[in-house]
Amino acid sequence: MSKRFMIFTYGCQMNRYDSETITGYLTQEGYEPCDDPAKSDLILLNTCSIRDRAEQKVFSQLGRLRKLKRANPNLKIGVCGCFATRAGADIAKRAGGVDLIFGTQNISKLPELLEELETGSVCDTDAIEPDFTELAPIRRGGGLGAYVSISRGCDNFCTFCVVPYTRGPEWSKPSALIAGEVESAVREGFQEINLLGQNVNSYGKNSDAELTFGGLLRKLDRIEGLKRIRFMTSHPQDCGEDMIGAMAECEKVCEHLHLPVQSGGDDVLRRMERGYTTDEYLAKTALFRERVPGGALTSDIIVGFPGETEKDFEGTLRVIKEARYDNIYLFKYSPRPGTPAESMGDQVPEEVKTERFQAVQLLQQDISEEIHRNMEGSIVEVMTEGPADEKSSKQRDRGHLGGELLQISPPKRFVGRSRSNHRVQFTKGGPPPRAGELVEVEILRSGIRSLGGIAIPGRAVLADSGALEERAP
Template structure:
């Protein structure tokens, strides 16, 4: 689905020769885990061209703004950053500015008009061409928001990640067409990567020190790359050195009935598959779910969770919620609050509905006033925080393994993830990032838990 845009080409601002010989790049990522993965891969592409990453846009030759159209005020954040970046530096230069991701895909023509300082506009399915686009941009702005038939993964360089945990995109795009969502228009239809490619990439990540892999997709449980998602998980579990497997984001429709049986069974049968599932419901009202074209109801969603809990009794659940969808009444919202209390989410993400041009919901009647959305969001977030704290308290006294991922604030502290995706703070002399350590959870906060090393041996989760 190529888009041809005819615009006056604006020549980029000339730059004084940089003091450093090696070109530097900075990637700023907005939004979801898929964008985090894409940002890492753009870094791989630029590194393969001999460039070096920098933590600050102020000393970068190229700044990539990887945007997400799902989050509120996505466009405003993009233009705000462009406004700062276009200001000349002391030597009169400015970086080459790249607008990438879903906002670039959906609003490429508008970005070109509103932000002449942007040198490259590239969609999420074309960023493997970034070096070529940067080369072409020396002669004027370049736009590539095509959706090519050749998957970008075939053209990407080897992963350069060296962390304890890594994302692995297995599926992209969406065929669900929720009435509020732009993903089918910015990421295209559902496509799956071949299982053999994924198994090889996962093995290479483990060889580089990765202990945990999170499988990514807009609808990850719709994966169909020669195996089902449960089949892929079972194959990945055979990789020596891979300790943990997670996946996100799932769609309830693909978990319902017989279609979800194999994946639910994997939670009971595959020890490396962590007891955590992110399953967005969006609303607790079946009436609003129908208006959203979610293809599940409140009751079918709760039935799926019951099947999951029967298979894995300690599974932790998280979800997504949208408040203020067109036509949402106070009674509908009360059903959303009640499902939060009924499910007992370990974590959840909540947003106010915001209009996405081109989506069916944008033209629906009965748009909810912003003041009502704000008030409902505050109440929902209070209920979610209460549920999260309550879940964390239920884990006090549990023994489990924690994958250490980063230093803590205090000397000797390390922070890692429990099997239930809680951030756990632990002090353990001699431990290093990447270690899996056995701990006991001793206290709980709203967003984390504190753990201590196990004094005696016991089979941890």
């Protein structure tokens, strides 16, 4: 009987992609995916190291898994991902019961590591050069979008970040291999691809890859059957006409740019070694606004970086107001072991971080609400994901008018994503849209996180009660 495995994935989309690749290798070695830890022969934790909390979660999970191991002594437990690369054998020393540890750069060695595992525990976190000669045996999860990594690692060494230490130097995958992977995802039925990299837009900079990132977008835009192209994450220092021009010209490239500013204080940006000033950053967001009208801009922001003054913080508020982000990922600075910022003096007290976090949160909520309210009355293209979850959608999504969609039996509410990456709930008469179907939706209501509307050619009016009801076109 073949062995069964389960993977718990923590952290970012890159980890999800890595888990799909690990799944590919394991199935190639005769393992079968399983969703019950008690029936698994191998359980892997694909970990994240971006914050201390993410690492602590791993130890809690290992504690639970140790109990399973007592019931099933043949169970093998493995830890991989960024935390495994950073801490290596120390994880096994601290947690006990761990049989296999491998780093983010050793995934392709999995067949050998499994063989070694037959005779005892294994730890391999030594970096190796990626093999870009052929496609990895990836086994993708469900959903409409497929992840495709275009590069690995990072050369930037921002002073707060562990990624260059856990994922190594930057390597760009050859564009022909990327195109092959996208084509194979399209053949499997995926309609949207998400290109992944720590800095997607520095693609091709440090290697023999023959294309720039803009060139790569143009190449992928020509792939038949593909409907949408997204990418994440872009670094401001590599953002310019090459990339934004391609976004403006390529039909399949979605109008959403995630461009992390991290801070609006020039001194803080210098100590973070981000490679740009706030004015240079805002010039790039202005270029995006000019070339990609109606596009959505999102960002990452850290408050409380060492030495962040009140003036620096006001700079962050100014950038948020000027850039007018659709949404942000907001973090309180937390020191990461081995990074230069960990030993910087002038750490900001926790209560100041909390105050600044809350001030940014409130400001951003107002901006998100206003942007979404201004979208009411517009028509957006939505890629249908499926029927809306009635209970949770009502709780989440009452909108600033307090309205909700009137249900007509049978329920005809669906959910999907717009090109600008907004979550849209909509009603639709007639046959229900299939998953992946593109539907034109008129936006009729909005909330901080999502939009609601009706599929065209239907029309809707706002009833006195604030509810929306369908009427004939």
